[in-house]
Amino acid sequence: MADFRGMIIQEVAPGSLGEGLGLMSGDRLISINGKPIKDLIDYKLHITEEFVEMLVQKDDGSFATYQIDKEYDQDLGLAFREMTSDGIKQCRNRCLFCFVDQMPPGMRKSLYVKDDDYRHSFLAGNFISLTNLDRKDLDRIISLRLSPLYVSVHTTDPDLRIVLMGNKKAGGILQQLQFLTEQGIVIHAQIVLCPGINDGGRLEKTIQDLAALWPQVQSVAVVPVGLTKYRAGLPKLRRATGAEASQILQIIEGFQQKYLATFGSRFVFPADEFYLLAEKELPSGDAYEEYPQLENGVGIVRLFLDEYTSFRRTLPDRHPQSLAENFLLGTGKSAVRFLEMIADDLNRLLGSNRLKIVPIENHFFGPDVTVTGLITGKDLIDGLQPLLALKGKKPTVLLSEIMFNADGMTLDNLTVEEIEYQLKTPIKVLPNSGSSLAGYILGLEKSR
Numbered sequence: 001m002a003d004f005r006g007m008i009i010q011e012v013a014p015g016s017l018g019e020g021l022g023l024m025s026g027d028r029l030i031s032i033n034g035k036p037i038k039d040l041i042d043y044k045l046h047i048t049e050e051f052v053e054m055l056v057q058k059d060d061g062s063f064a065t066y067q068i069d070k071e072y073d074q075d076l077g078l079a080f081r082e083m084t085s086d087g088i089k090q091c092r093n094r095c096l097f098c099f100v101d102q103m104p105p106g107m108r109k110s111l112y113v114k115d116d117d118y119r120h121s122f123l124a125g126n127f128i129s130l131t132n133l134d135r136k137d138l139d140r141i142i143s144l145r146l147s148p149l150y151v152s153v154h155t156t157d158p159d160l161r162i163v164l165m166g167n168k169k170a171g172g173i174l175q176q177l178q179f180l181t182e183q184g185i186v187i188h189a190q191i192v193l194c195p196g197i198n199d200g201g202r203l204e205k206t207i208q209d210l211a212a213l214w215p216q217v218q219s220v221a222v223v224p225v226g227l228t229k230y231r232a233g234l235p236k237l238r239r240a241t242g243a244e245a246s247q248i249l250q251i252i253e254g255f256q257q258k259y260l261a262t263f264g265s266r267f268v269f270p271a272d273e274f275y276l277l278a279e280k281e282l283p284s285g286d287a288y289e290e291y292p293q294l295e296n297g298v299g300i301v302r303l304f305l306d307e308y309t310s311f312r313r314t315l316p317d318r319h320p321q322s323l324a325e326n327f328l329l330g331t332g333k334s335a336v337r338f339l340e341m342i343a344d345d346l347n348r349l350l351g352s353n354r355l356k357i358v359p360i361e362n363h364f365f366g367p368d369v370t371v372t373g374l375i376t377g378k379d380l381i382d383g384l385q386p387l388l389a390l391k392g393k394k395p396t397v398l399l400s401e402i403m404f405n406a407d408g409m410t411l412d413n414l415t416v417e418e419i420e421y422q423l424k425t426p427i428k429v430l431p432n433s434g435s436s437l438a439g440y441i442l443g444l445e446k447s448r
Contacts, residue, residue: 005028006030007080009026009027009029009079010080011078019077021068021076023066026059029054030054030055032046033046034053038084040084050071051068052068052070054066054067083124091115091116092116093166096197096234097164097225097226100113102230102365127151129167131169138179138180142185151188152192153190153220155202156206180216185216186216186218190220193240193248200251203248210268211255214265218292221271221297222270223273223296223297224239224271225237227239239368245275248274249278275301288302297371306434308434312345327355327397328387328397331360332373332374333360340357361383364411372400373402373403376411377414388425394424399416399428400431401430416429428440
């Protein structure tokens with residue numbers, strides 16, 4: 001029997017072939033040229049044909065067939081509600097450091113999903129462990145050349161990886177990576193560093209093992225373990241100290257020098273947070289090469305600063321516009337040091353202290369969580385309200401877009417409008433870029 005689950009259409013682009021066919025939001029795309037469409041990979045593969053026959057289930061449950069002759073590789077202008085129609089392949093691990101296990105109850109369901117789906121890795125850059133792949137999955141990855149994939153390695157020591165991930169299947173990671181890379185699949189790897197567990201010599205061995213698979217393993221990110229206050233009943237873990245962060249950087253930078261000389265690439269990159277913990281200067285933008293692991297917190301600060309610097313070079317020493325507006329920028333505590341550098345420079349340019357950086361304490365997740373993207377709406381309100389209690393014209397509050405999901409909500413389901421109502425002051429949400437911040441404050445750019 002045919003699988004009529006289908007991919008639900010979210011949007012149809014105006015003027016597109018899909019609109020011309022009469023496809024609508026809510027329609028389910030069942031098959032193309034007789035091939036079931038179970039995920040976005042299937043769609044992208046089969047929609048390239050010049051002749052397309054689509055089976056679609058309409059809102060009322062009826063089925064319709066659409067036929068169209070088009071240019072090869074011409075898209076229909078469809079966006080889908082989800083990347084997969086058959087759910088998400090769930091994680092089967094019990095990692096010592098799993099962030100989902102450290103979430104409090106009562107949040108939206110999507111925050112509790114343990115995604116370990118190779119399709120999401122290929123399509124969206126999500127990290128996967130490879131522990132739940134079966135033969136069918138591997139065959140599809142190889143036959144369709146689903147590359148690159150993003151893999152959570154953590155350690156190549158088989159016994160230690162089994163302990164770290166709570167899964168007896170976790171020990172075969174090197175063999176899995178060898179198989180995938182031999183078949184031409186490119187890998188970007190990550191190591192979540194847990195002090196006293198997979199650092200030191202074990203970190204060095206993991207980096208060396210992964211480097212042996214270069215160039216198919218193209219990059220490795222070393223990132224700090226994320227710990228919330230909701231760890232009752234979970235294994236005891238801790239953040240790296242400043243001294244440990246310095247040691248980690250020393251190890252990684254030593255490997256970078258070696259691999260730059262042999263590979264022409266630094267290969268392994270530390271997350272920005274290690275430099276902040278160690279109170280060390282960030283390397284130049286060149287040290288991040290093409291920013292292969294930007295979404296993993298590797299190079300975000302440097303890119304932000306460089307964007308600001310490039311924008312600043314286009315401005316005069318003094319900004320001619322007289323601004324009456326003041327601004328408060330709410331941010332995670334880890335970002336304060338470099339944002340204050342930018343604020344000082346902008347205030348000098350304006351000739352007055354128009355911009356103030358406000359570090360937001362993360363009461364929701366706990367003091368060890370200091371990144372901007374994990375600040376809740378309630379913590380924003382609590383952190384900003386005391387500064388808005390004074391009489392007179394209230395400043396505009398500036399927030400980064402990374403505090404909000406695609407639906408415009410914070411982690412605790414507050415919208416910008418709801419936060420604005422409680423603070424009783426205007427809020428502007430800006431792209432997470434140094435040039436956007438400066439441009440908006442100077443009246444040269446508008447917020448999203």
